[in-house]
Amino acid sequence: AQRVTQPEKLLSVFKGAPVELKCNYSYSGSPELFWYVQYSRQRLQLLLRHISRESIKGFTADLNKGETSFHLKKPFAQEEDSAMYYCALSGSNYQLIWGAGTKLIIKP
Amino acid sequence: ETGVTQSPTHLIKTRGQQVTLRCSSQSGHNTVSWYQQALGQGPQFIFQYYREEENGRGNFPPRFSGLQFPNYSSELNVNALELDDSALYLCASSAGLAGGGTDTQYFGPGTRLTVL
Numbered sequence: 644a645q646r647v648t649q650p651e652k653l654l655s656v657f658k659g660a661p662v663e664l665k666c667n668y669s670y671s672g673s674p675e676l677f678w679y680v681q682y683s684r685q686r687l688q689l690l691l692r693h694i695s696r697e698s699i700k701g702f703t704a705d706l707n708k709g710e711t712s713f714h715l716k717k718p719f720a721q722e723e724d725s726a727m728y729y730c731a732l733s734g735s736n737y738q739l740i741w742g743a744g745t746k747l748i749i750k751p
Numbered sequence: 752e753t754g755v756t757q758s759p760t761h762l763i764k765t766r767g768q769q770v771t772l773r774c775s776s777q778s779g780h781n782t783v784s785w786y787q788q789a790l791g792q793g794p795q796f797i798f799q800y801y802r803e804e805e806n807g808r809g810n811f812p813p814r815f816s817g818l819q820f821p822n823y824s825s826e827l828n829v830n831a832l833e834l835d836d837s838a839l840y841l842c843a844s845s846a847g848l849a850g851g852g853t854d855t856q857y858f859g860p861g862t863r864l865t866v867l
Contacts, residue, residue, distance in 0.1 A: 647793075686755075687794075687841070687858040729793050738809055739784070739856070741793030 645670050645734040649742035656720050657750045664715040664745050666704075666730030675733040676713040678704055682726045690715075690728070700724070725749045753778050755844050755859035763865045764832050772827045772862045774842030782806070782847035783825040784856060785817060788839040800825055801847055829864075837866045 646669040656662055668674060678690040691699045693706040693713060704715045713730060730742040756775045764770050776783050782801045786794035796809035800819035814830040823844070829836055839861045845854035 649793075652791075686860050687843075689855050692855075731793075738796035738799070738807055739786075739794075740796070741786075743791070743793045 645732065645740050647730050647732050647740050647742040649728075649730055649745050651745045652743070653746045653748070655748040655750060658722055659719050662715075662717045662720045662724065662747065662749075664728050664730075664747065666713045666715065666742060668711050668713065668730075668732050670711075670732055670734065672735075674706070676704075676706055677731045677733070677739070678702070678713075678715050679729045679731060680726050681729070687729070720749045722749045722751060755842060755857050757840075757842050757859035757862050759862060760860070761863045761865075763867065765867050766832055766834060768832050769828065769830045770832060770864060772829075772840050772842075772864070774825045774827070774844075774859055776823045776825065776842075776844030777857050780844035780846050780857070781823050782845045782854065783819055783823065784843045784845070785825070785827045786841040786843065787811075787836075788841055788861070790838075794841055797827065832866045834866050837864060839863050 648667045650665050676693045679687050680690040681687045702717045704713050706713050725748050727744050727746050729744045732740045734740045755777050758773045784799040785797040788794045797811050798808040799806045803819045816828045819825045841861045842859045843856035845856045
């Protein structure tokens with residue numbers, strides 16, 4: 644079965660602290676994984692994709708095939724990082740399979 | 752460059768009715784995907800259209816149907832509405848370069864459907 648699991652519905656950290664948003668997946672093939680973000684009153688937008696190995700807004704994510712994980716990390720959280728974060732997997736049949744999302748709150 | 756737009760913003764229907772939601776894709780994009788997002792959940796893939804043809808479908812019944820027009824705008828039709836169809840419906844367009852979910856998808860603001 645193709646599935647994406649984000650175990651935390653809510654994550655709250657202080658400004659300047661490290662952030663790690665967890666994402667685990669189940670997929671039999673070679674996965675392509677994404678992180679999408681939705682800031683308050685804005686639409687969903689792509690944050691990063693594993694294939695490009697970019698760092699966007701200080702966030703990075705490494706695909707760990709052994710642990711079937713694609714955790715999103717940032718060493719020093721900023722208040723503007725507060726948002727809803729979704730991990731997604733490009734599955735068969737041209738679809739994106741999404742996790743339930745993690746709400747990240749950065750406390751001042 | 753014009754972003755993805757959706758209409759209407761909100762809609763209230765009763766059980767058994769039919770509804771049509773509309774999406775205008777971003778300029779230069781030929782692929783449109785539709786998602787259903789229930790409260791507190793991630794989006795669920797309904798289907799995708801590429802150059803006017805259905806290009807993939809998620810686990811939704813046939814009463815969910817769609818169209819894509821020559822200008823690449825799209826419609827989502829839902830017949831025989833059920834209470835569980837209440838959700839936010841998202842449309843996303845992409846350039847269709849690599850195919851399917853692999854392409855970067857650009858989302859519209861969504862249509863909030865309430866079924867009473």
